[in-house]
Amino acid sequence: MQEATGSIDAVQKILAGQGYVCGRALGTVVFLALRLGRPLFLEGEAGTGKTEIAKALAAGLGRRLIRLQCYEGLDVSSAVYEWNFAAQMIAIRTAEAVGAEDRAALRAELFREEYLIARPLLEALRPQPGGAPVLLIDEIDRTDEPFEAFLLEALSDFQVTIPELGPQRAQTPPIVVLTSNRTREVHDALKRRCLYHWVDYPDAARELRILRARCPEAAEALSREVVAFVQRLRTEDLFKRPGVAETLDWAKCLLALDVVALSPEVIADTLGALLKYQDDIQRLQGSEARRILDDLRAETAP
Numbered sequence: 228m229q230e231a232t233g234s235i236d237a238v239q240k241i242l243a244g245q246g247y248v249c250g251r252a253l254g255t256v257v258f259l260a261l262r263l264g265r266p267l268f269l270e271g272e273a274g275t276g277k278t279e280i281a282k283a284l285a286a287g288l289g290r291r292l293i294r295l296q297c298y299e300g301l302d303v304s305s306a307v308y309e310w311n312f313a314a315q316m317i318a319i320r321t322a323e324a325v326g327a328e329d330r331a332a333l334r335a336e337l338f339r340e341e342y343l344i345a346r347p348l349l350e351a352l353r354p355q356p357g358g359a360p361v362l363l364i365d366e367i368d369r370t371d372e373p374f375e376a377f378l379l380e381a382l383s384d385f386q387v388t389i390p391e392l393g394p395q396r397a398q399t400p401p402i403v404v405l406t407s408n409r410t411r412e413v414h415d416a417l418k419r420r421c422l423y424h425w426v427d428y429p430d431a432a433r434e435l436r437i438l439r440a441r442c443p444e445a446a447e448a449l450s451r452e453v454v455a456f457v458q459r460l461r462t463e464d465l466f467k468r469p470g471v472a473e474t475l476d477w478a479k480c481l482l483a484l485d486v487v488a489l490s491p492e493v494i495a496d497t498l499g500a501l502l503k504y505q506d507d508i509q510r511l512q513g514s515e516a517r518r519i520l521d522d523l524r525a526e527t528a529p
């Protein structure tokens with residue numbers, strides 16, 4: 228890892244190798260997170276490439292990706308570990324059947340590794356082939372504060388405690404990436420533990436590079452139009468602006484329909500790839516799409 232991620236350029240290159248277009252600011256914070264061994268906290272609108280960074284990093288470094296998808300009500304038994312209750316019951320029954328008397332021995336027997344089911348957080352503390360894994364804690368804003376507090380502790384010393392087994396500590400800390408779509412503010416204390424980066428929508432030039440990387444089949448002229456249109460759409464007053472994911476989806480839809488250039492009709496027919504709220508779609512379906520398209524063509528006309 229030392230040489231592979233020894234500079235910001237090198238980190239950008241690793242990500243580029245996975246088709247991930249990474250600007251200097253993001254490259255810097257990823258480099259620093261790796262160098263300093265600090266968790267990386269990525270916040271931004273949905274579909275801006277946060278989750279993908281962790282995937283690209285893991286693939287580029289040849290590390291295992293361990294993902295903890297957060298949701299409301301996520302608890303320790305889903306995030307860290309759980310005892311295999313069914314297997315324990317069978318062991319108890321078996322012990323009863325053979326007439327085992329020693330209760331202390333049975334108890335010790337039941338709370339061994341063998342009966343432990345490791346969930347993502349515990350798994351990430353264990354040695355993995357290829358080196359410490361990339362632990363992706365995705366959409367942390369969906370969990371609640373008690374879980375955040377728990378995470379804060381787990382991430383400060385890369386250790387969790389299982390009462391029956393004692394503290395479980397990572398020999399080599401995992402590379403941790405946390406993401407948030409900012410549906411609520413994540414607590415300061417957790418953010419302070421991490422290096423923070425706001426992942427913004429890319430500018431037109433970068434979005435075009437992303438499109439080229441992820442959808443190379445699209446002709447250059449169409450790609451440029453798609454990007455220009457989406458960029459303009461993001462400046463409109465929409466309930467939910469399209470992310471990069473939507474740009475890519477839209478381009479793929481247009482390709483599937485053999486579209487070579489945008490037209491108001493094609494846009495109206497494929498808006499569902501870009502906009503996911505009926506109010507937004509309705510706004511764009513009428514003359515609005517034509518107006519935007521005319522504007523763009525006027526701008527790019529020689």
Ligand SMILES: Nc1ncnc2c1ncn2[C@@H]1O[C@H](COP(=O)(O)OP(=O)(O)O)[C@@H](O)[C@H]1O
Pocket residue numbers: 246247248249271272273274275276277278279280406437440441471472475
């Ligand atoms: N900089 C980028 N380079 C390459 N692909 C990107 C980039 N940003 C976004 N994408 C693509 O956009 C899609 C959405 O990205 P994702 O990471 O799921 O978004 P988020 O987690 O921010 O909601 C993915 O298919 C990803 O490949």
Ligand SMILES: [Mg+2]
Pocket residue numbers: 274277278279365406
């Ligand atoms: Mg995501």
